[in-house]
Amino acid sequence: MWGSRSRESKSVTCIACGTSLRREHAREYDKYGDRWDRDGKEFEYLCKACDRELCHQPRDELEGLLVEVAAGEHSQDEFLSWYSALVEERYGSLEEQ
Known part of the structure; x- marks a missing residue:
C-alpha cells in the first residue's frame, strides 16, 4: 500500500x-x-x-553543452575556452545581444 x-x-x-x-x-x-x-x-x-x-532557473541546453565540451575532463582554461567558443558559435557574442 x-x-x-x-x-x-x-x-x-x-x-x-x-x-x-x-x-x-x-x-x-x-x-x-x-x-x-x-x-x-x-x-x-x-x-x-x-x-x-543552486540557481533553479531553467537551464535549457546547459547540460548538453557541458557534456559536449567534456566538462570535468580537461583543465579549467581549456574548458572555458571551448565552452565560450561553442556558446558564441550557437548564440552569438554578448556584444551582439
Missing part, C-alpha cells in the same frame, strides 16, 4: 560537497534537467544546503 519505500532509507552522497546523508534528506539532481522522466535513470543527489545555493 502506501508504506515506506526502500529507497528512502538508503544513504546517498551530495555531489557538491561530498556529505553523506539519508536519501529522504537529499534532493534529486538529474544532469539532463528532466527528473520527471524516471525510466532507466540513476539520479545524483544534493544535500538541502547545496541545493538551496
Whole structure:
C-alpha cells in the first residue's frame, strides 16, 4: 500500500560537497534537467544546503553543452575556452545581444 519505500532509507552522497546523508534528506539532481522522466535513470543527489545555493532557473541546453565540451575532463582554461567558443558559435557574442 502506501508504506515506506526502500529507497528512502538508503544513504546517498551530495555531489557538491561530498556529505553523506539519508536519501529522504537529499534532493534529486538529474544532469539532463528532466527528473520527471524516471525510466532507466540513476539520479545524483544534493544535500538541502547545496541545493538551496543552486540557481533553479531553467537551464535549457546547459547540460548538453557541458557534456559536449567534456566538462570535468580537461583543465579549467581549456574548458572555458571551448565552452565560450561553442556558446558564441550557437548564440552569438554578448556584444551582439
